[in-house]
Amino acid sequence: MREYTERIREAAKRLLSEQRVDTVIGFRRGTVPFMNEPFLVKSVDQVDQLYWDSNCGINLANYLPKRTDRVAVVAKGCDSRNIVVHLLENQIKRDQLYILGAPCRGMVDKRRMMADLKGKEPLHAEENGKEIKVSGRGFQVTFDRQTYLQSNCAICTHRNPVVYDELLGDPVEEQQGVDRYPDVRRIEAMSVDERWRYFQELIAPCIRCYACRNACPLCYCPTCFVDESRPQWVGKTIDPTDTLTFHFLRAYHVAGRCTDCGSCERACPVGIEVRKFTKKLEKEVKELYGYEAGVTPDQRPPLDTFKPGDPEPFIK
Amino acid sequence: MSEWEPKIVAFLCNWCSYGAADLAGVSRLQYPANIRIIRVPCSGRVNPKFILAAFRSGADGVWVSGCHPGDCHYIEGNLYARRKFALLNSQLEYTGIVEPGRLHFSWISSAEATKFAEVARGVIDAVKAAGPARHFIKKQAEVA
Amino acid sequence: MSDIYISRGKFPEIIGQLMARYRVYAPVLKGEYHEFAKIEKTEEADLGYQNTRLSxxxxxxxxxERMFEYSLVKDDPQAGILKEAPKDFSPRVVLGIRPCDAKAFQLDDVNFDTTAYQDPWWVRRRQTTTLIGLACNEPCGTCFCTSLGTGPFDTAGLDVLLVDTGEGYTAQVLTQKGKDVVGITSGWESVSRTVSEKMEGLRKSAEDSLGRQFDFDPIKQKDMLELFNASFWDEVQFACINCGTCTFLCPTCWCFDIxxxxxxxxxxxxxLWDSCMFPLFTFHGSGHNPRSQKLQRVRQRFMHKLKYYPDKYHNGAACVGCGRCVKFCPVNxxxxxxxxxxxxTCVCPA
Known part of the structure; x- marks a missing residue:
């Protein structure tokens, strides 16, 4: 994926000097292994800081709502789907945007590589095609990129951007025959008490930093329900009931809008698999309403519309 | 648990189900007194937060009832609500917050007093079968 | 008191002796990361850790933290009266804390323990806790303590400093509290010349590996408003998503909400902990929010640590270089x- 770096720089330079856009949103190289920093380019002399590799998992669509300038943005498949959601929800106008589509082979999961390093600290990481070479004090390891994909990337079925103004490379082959919901079915098969315990344990490490919420492009409400105080729906302590209320409602708020970009899970400092909440909703939305978020620019999100014959087996 | 009586919070839409409750009363139809009614303008007004808040505060069951599809006073409020509730219902069970039998939805018009009393009895029986709420109740915060 | 030494094999006995008299908190491996927790068995303490994820x-x-409890029962004569929540303030030992984190408590003292006001819970916990530090032989790649006036073998804020010299630990007893704690344990030996040379070598290699990563002094000399109005904040803040990761993981972020x-x-x-990253942090009852913009909040965090605090307390930066925020910031x-x-040198105004 490194080859995109040059393409992004070239496009940014061109768009800025031709005054097609005012700013470019991309990534610059991170200061620690497996991390890159979202970066706003305002002038041509900053263009060479733009960078791309397999650690660009943060969703750049998160930086678009309420922007007033003409902006170019680098978008992977999932980012582009979130741009579609933004367009549907009037968060930004299409003619403000210049989308640099990045056909994507998936981003790598920092946490799993760290786990396999078993406490050894990576000091340098270099990506080379299908391999990631990691080194630290007295060790060098090579990780296979494909094996260490983020769990959402491994089951991704929209690797190519769904909207774009230009592509940074040839479209990649979409993954076929992917089973997106084995984990959801595993949880569904549990008894209700097991499910309760499962989710209690899942969220136990939560420190209520709201990184999952804030890394999500869909969370742009002027006042989040968490911050409402009259009435206060969610207690602010780390009490398990309150933490579960937060995670439940956060997931529910993104129902039918979530593109499974994995930003929430990537951002979590304590490694909670928060997608366990959102994936069930994604499955339900697909089964009940045949809707996939951010794929079609002319179809309203499922909770923003209805059909007279919607299924209602649960209603007396 | 012979002495235990469940507490059930019912969100009833002003135009249909609340009218049905009224008519059930006027018609002297009998159903047990486990239901605390909260009148809402429309079933579409029922925010998932309300339902969670009811359970958090210790409700053993929650019942939401509105107009039949097509009869909404606001034309389509209950049709939006239906989609919301479908996802909410499955997600609440999926996360184990609510066991089967605690959360109920119905469409009852203001003329259906008999249906109201019947559904009320059904809801109460189901909640009784589920037993006292045990999972999702906010008590004293577990803090240092 | 001169340094003392104990072999690795005998060290669990020391922990056991401490546990007989104190509540002992030590780094415990939970999942993939260590966390300070009360130990019930000596083998739970894992001193082979780099640092904890949460400070x-x-x-x-x-x-x-529950401060007070009250009753709202109508006929209760005690209704509405705040009563202090009971807490355990029995003596405890924190074993294996890193020098940077111990230093952080000293920096936080200026907030919780002043001549004008003393926070009862903080002060009592500080008084009843003995800190047994563990020097960092191998600092992380994200550490920069030496650039902010502390270091991997710094003794500030500690009662005892342990150094892992391979076959055992040396202990440098620094305070009366430290003396008391070491006094109840037995099995220590005097430090041999080879061990003390080895310790010196470890200290030097740890400090050298960190080096001096930046020069903090110019910030002290700079005009506050010049920094406040600097144009670089715009670039610094762009990536920030305003989550509370940095503030919650930080050992010197003390802000709270009630x-x-x-x-x-x-x-x-x-x-409970609050974070200057959250919009609610400065939200007034009137509806006005003096820090409604992300830029203002990001700037506040860095200015507080690196400019306001040093200017107000003349106590160095409110940062000990533990590197947690660097390691865990979701957007780097x-x-x-x-x-x-x-x-x-040139911080040109916007």
């Missing part, structure tokens, strides 16, 4: 880069 500030300033929680006819007054905002920008 140990929670031992003195818990994430959420909430009343009522259930049934009882209530609690709870103090690196405080070391921010310091470099703040101390650069």
């Amino acid at each position: 140990p500030k929670g031992l003195f300033h818990p994430h959420a 909430q009343d929680e009522v259930w049934g006819d009882k209530g609690d007054r709870i103090r 905002i690196d405080i070391r880069e921010v310091v470099r920008r703040m101390s650069a």
